[in-house]
Amino acid sequence: MKRTQVDILMPVFNAEATLPACLKSLSRQTEKRWRCWAIDDGSTDASPEILQDAAVRDTRIHLISKKHEGIVSALNTGMRYCTAPKTARMDADDWMHQKRLALQISALQKNPRWSAVGCHVRGFPRGDMTAGGRRYEAWLNGVQNEKDLCSEAWIECPVAHPSLMFQTSTLQAFGYHEHGWPEDYDLVLRMLTQGKHIGMVPQKLLSWRDSPNRLSRTSPRYQLDAFTRCKAFYLVQNFLASHARYVLWGHGPTGRRLRRSLAEYDRSPSHIVEVHPRRIGQVLRGAPVIVPEDLLDLRPERIVVSVAGASPRAKIRMALNAMGFQENQDYVCAA
Template identity: 45%
Template sequence: MGVWHGPVLGSVQVIGQDLLKRRAGLGQIIWSPRTDDPMESTGRPLISILLPVFNEEAWLEVALESIRRQSFPYWECLILDDGSTDGSARIARRYAGLDSRFHLHALPHAGVVENANRGIALCRGSFVARMDGDDWMHPERLAVQLAAFEEEPELEVVGSHVELYPKKNLSKGMEEYQSWLNSIRTEQQLRRDAFIECPLANPSLLFRKESLQRFLYRDCGWPEDYDQMLRMLLSGVRIGICPQKLIRWRDHRGRLTRCDPRYSLKQFARCKAHHLCHDLLKNQRHYLLWGYGETGRLLQQALSQLGRRAAVIVDLHPGRMGQRIHGAEVIPPHKLDPSIDLPILASVARASARWEIRRFLKQRGAVEPVDFRIVA
């Protein structure tokens, strides 16, 4: 396996003298290994693909085939079967027989957090790619993400844009979420919008192994992937984004995000509240809350349980004007005192409203995220 050739998606810039090079005029990457075959010379793959599976029989073959067709060849795939009761293990065993880079680990049912962490300990690669058993990765996914690491060696994690499918099943809300995810193109945007939603899909992430080992998944009763992302961002981990749709992210009724209570709006609010108390509200017991719709109410309740109280609420609902909610006076935006010395949390669901609030606050001299955070 001397030299590998594969097309580059979009306009990813690739640098590096001896690992990844672009072939002039052909729009291709040439992978020039430091040795003829790193798997033969070191006994280790460069990338370990971490694939937790639980009852994914309907989708697993598509996922595994997309991995098998990766143009970058030096990988292993750890299929972590979480006690499936369908034919998932049978499919995984067949692929392990077809390609020695697949490894099936049959584990007792313990949930995605515990078994994903078990799998991380088994990974042999210098990089670890996340993948789910109901998703699909573009044939160039690993190549393009490795190129991003070569371009910016200080990066510890690289994600990508995604395509939600099947399109006919997508709700308006999911279409808006996909558009928002794919609007994030820089690390600055990633950090700015981190408290709106999880700004990168976990199955799109490629980690340096040592970074993933520092930020293992946790079961806190809220989304483990969002919790991990916020911990990394608030710890200063450098995260890059490939602005290509390298993952097709399947949306179906059986997805954990649809049926597991850990992914409810209430639990998302609890997760955000916990991390806000280590960020903008670290040394603050009072804050100004902008918006008291469903997301604002849930955030206020979660923060209250952590000893943070809304001192003022800014809202547009005429029925709330002049009222007090849990002791906080409700005022319209034009009555907001520019000299108010409180951190501001703007918790509104509509993207257009978030931009209006951001513009309003910046015009008054507020600096994001030092003085305020947009929290959907």
């Protein structure tokens, strides 16, 4: 029998309505050397029975049952069973494109420095997607390569968690942590800030379900404030590790939220960059409000751009680059 090339790590909780289609998408993979660890996190519906029946029909599927403790516990439980060279994340309500596993394995083999690789997604059902959901999908699919992923990492998680395939050794070394904020974003930022490389296959290889009941919509750990706390924590560990003061570009709701989170770690803005005429010249929380051109004389060592919207951020990046500042060295965009 050929050696298993990839373990599929799939937490399951009350997914009876979506499991059959999800499992069918696994069976259609062109890469056949996979094994699926389905971690049932105390489901109260027919999920365990569906998985058990599937395991009888296909011996590559394995059901691991545990009491309900949440997604972090389920992921860490399942991770211990993964012994193949690669581990692919999957959610029980999503579908895989038939070439997903093959293309991501190939990408990792061609790029040995990559510790993980993501792919683009297609949200569904299309008719139920909100305008915000479509914008988020477009933003995710705008990440074309490793450089884009690093630049966008402080905005939000720049890759859909169930689209990731990891080098198993890296995933097991890092594991999933419980901090009360998104476990996927936490893992991605930990990996990036510790020098790991995450690549991208810029093809839509995952159909990513967008529903009102999705955990990312219902759990407090995925709310906006939780994302902000997560990025603030890792900014302090990395970009602001040696800098208690920074220049904050933007003091709208997004900027104020990040400023408050960074203040919990004794990081505060020395200056605030604004373009709003009424704010220029004011002093906000001890920080003078300046115009962008003042940065040429100030030459700060650390600039945190905290402005909502991809279009405004693109203009700010152009302005900072024109002034000679380098992204991820002198400034980051952290919306």
